[in-house]
Amino acid sequence: MQKIGHFIDGRHVEGTSGRYTDVYNPATGEVQAQVALASQAEIDAAVANAAEAQLGWAATNPQRRARVMMKFVDLLNRDMDKLAEALSREHGKTLPDAKGDIIRGLEVAEFCIGAPHLLKGEYTEGAGPGIDMYSMRQPLGVVAGITPFNFPAMIPMWKFCPAISCGNAFILKPSERDPSVPIMLAELMIEAGLPAGVLNVVNGDKSAVDAICDDETIQAVGFVGSTPIAQYVYSRATANGKRAQCFGGAKNHMIIMPDADLDQAADALVGAGYGAAGERCMAVSVAVPVGETTANALIEKLAPKVEALKIGPYTAGDDVDFGPLVTKEALGRVRGLVDQGVKEGANLVVDGRDFSMQGYENGFFMGGCLFDNVTKEMDIYKTEIFGPVLSVVRAESYEEALDLPLSHEYGNGTAIFTRDGDTARDFASRINIGMVGINVPIPVPLAYHTFGGWKKSGFGDLNQHGPDGFKFYTRTKTVTSRWPSGLKDGAEFVIPTMK
Numbered sequence: 001m002q003k004i005g006h007f008i009d010g011r012h013v014e015g016t017s018g019r020y021t022d023v024y025n026p027a028t029g030e031v032q033a034q035v036a037l038a039s040q041a042e043i044d045a046a047v048a049n050a051a052e053a054q055l056g057w058a059a060t061n062p063q064r065r066a067r068v069m070m071k072f073v074d075l076l077n078r079d080m081d082k083l084a085e086a087l088s089r090e091h092g093k094t095l096p097d098a099k100g101d102i103i104r105g106l107e108v109a110e111f112c113i114g115a116p117h118l119l120k121g122e123y124t125e126g127a128g129p130g131i132d133m134y135s136m137r138q139p140l141g142v143v144a145g146i147t148p149f150n151f152p153a154m155i156p157m158w159k160f161c162p163a164i165s166c167g168n169a170f171i172l173k174p175s176e177r178d179p180s181v182p183i184m185l186a187e188l189m190i191e192a193g194l195p196a197g198v199l200n201v202v203n204g205d206k207s208a209v210d211a212i213c214d215d216e217t218i219q220a221v222g223f224v225g226s227t228p229i230a231q232y233v234y235s236r237a238t239a240n241g242k243r244a245q246c247f248g249g250a251k252n253h254m255i256i257m258p259d260a261d262l263d264q265a266a267d268a269l270v271g272a273g274y275g276a277a278g279e280r281c282m283a284v285s286v287a288v289p290v291g292e293t294t295a296n297a298l299i300e301k302l303a304p305k306v307e308a309l310k311i312g313p314y315t316a317g318d319d320v321d322f323g324p325l326v327t328k329e330a331l332g333r334v335r336g337l338v339d340q341g342v343k344e345g346a347n348l349v350v351d352g353r354d355f356s357m358q359g360y361e362n363g364f365f366m367g368g369c370l371f372d373n374v375t376k377e378m379d380i381y382k383t384e385i386f387g388p389v390l391s392v393v394r395a396e397s398y399e400e401a402l403d404l405p406l407s408h409e410y411g412n413g414t415a416i417f418t419r420d421g422d423t424a425r426d427f428a429s430r431i432n433i434g435m436v437g438i439n440v441p442i443p444v445p446l447a448y449h450t451f452g453g454w455k456k457s458g459f460g461d462l463n464q465h466g467p468d469g470f471k472f473y474t475r476t477k478t479v480t481s482r483w484p485s486g487l488k489d490g491a492e493f494v495i496p497t498m499k
Contacts, residue, residue, distance in 0.1 A: 010196025053197025105157030250412030334387030
């Protein structure tokens with residue numbers, strides 16, 4: 001049985017706590033490895049190592065730090081197939097989707113190559129008689145990231161690439177469900193020239209999360225996961241005086257107006273709703289057609305597409321639409337929510353609960369499910385299902401459709417499909433959601449913009465990657481300077497004002 005430990009001080013370290021958890025192959029249901037769960041002492045040792053390494057790294061000029069990111073990008077491209085295979089084996093994603101996971105992280109690393117420009121401060125000459133003022137962006141020190149199972153490459157890179165580019169050292173606590181790729185990324189960072197100890201990977205469970213939130217040396221924590229845990233981490237980290245950006249759950253709506261191209265909308269819904277088995281925080285899980293004619297036509301187009309979805313292991317080829325869910329528990333939870341939707345009176349147009357694949361009967365597979373006539377009082381509407389389930393909520397008017405995402409507790413992403421510019425502009429202006437798509441179903445911003453949800457989807461003042469990433473991982477110091485030629489004799493006891 002393969003044992004997965006930690007990556008500290010530039011090398012693999014075996015776990016010493018004696019606690020392990022199983023890592024499954026979701027396609028077969030078999031245990032393929034065991035990952036160590038860190039003790040408090042192991043977290044302490046990793047933080048101490050990072051704190052020591054950070055001093056020299058912070059003193060390294062931004063251009064040289066950027067060159068490490070430049071080399072890291074080259075290595076990611078070199079090892080793309082190897083990384084994708086490891087990711088798919090533990091998560092269950094198709095290989096093309098696994099490569100997309102890696103590439104969206106790689107793009108943030110590319111953005112971080114611009115660190116020398118992004119870290120420039122401001123300067124004012126002659127702010128007063130002989131007085132100059134300037135600001136500096138300086139690293140926080142040791143920072144940490146707690147990342148989820150559904151994007152084991154992308155989200156760790158969203159966290160550690162800007163943090164390290166700013167001169168911080170980073171403690172990464174990835175999901176224990178698919179821990180191999182985060183360690184592989186740390187190995188590549190060392191190969192790219194990152195000094196040992198600047199990026200440490202510590203595997204663990206809730207006790208590791210608590211240790212990170214409580215550690216006095218760690219100055220900031222980034223988290224992505226479910227909303228209850230995001231709230232917990234945010235509250236605990238900030239109570240300990242840390243910066244925190246914590247991103248939680250979602251219930252992403254896509255409104256389909258009567259003038260929309262329904263073939264385009266149906267294709268967009270199938271891809272956005274069922275890709276990665278629906279295990280995406282930006283998955284479209286609610287379709288809102290406006291008007292009965294639009295709704296009936298949309299269901300007529302969606303049902304055969306959902307029934308025709310090709311499901312299988314990543315080894316079955318690049319034409320597989322999606323693979324298994326990540327664990328048996330995840331599969332049971334999604335099935336239970338579909339059962340609840342049927343009990344509540346929603347119309348289950350396509351039922352994928354009993355999907356079974358020959359040769360993979362013990363895998364965590366589930367077919368696509370399509371609900372119609374869902375109402376906002378139902379659990380399947382209110383809850384983030386995180387599985388291959390799409391709910392259709394019919395609306396009689398644009399205003400009724402708009403009110404659904406407006407009034408939902410989550411505010412991660414949303415989309416509208418329409419040919420009318422006035423409607424699209426009104427929607428983008430009025431919606432209270434962090435990321436908006438117009439004829440784009442999954443509006444994940446590119447690396448030079450920022451990613452973040454509103455309401456109960458996000459906690460904290462700054463988003464992930466883009467300019468916000470550099471703001472989050474640095475603090476501003478402002479210097480007011482006056483040299484002897486401008487000094488007058490004698491002390492001055494009045495608070496300085498501009499003369």
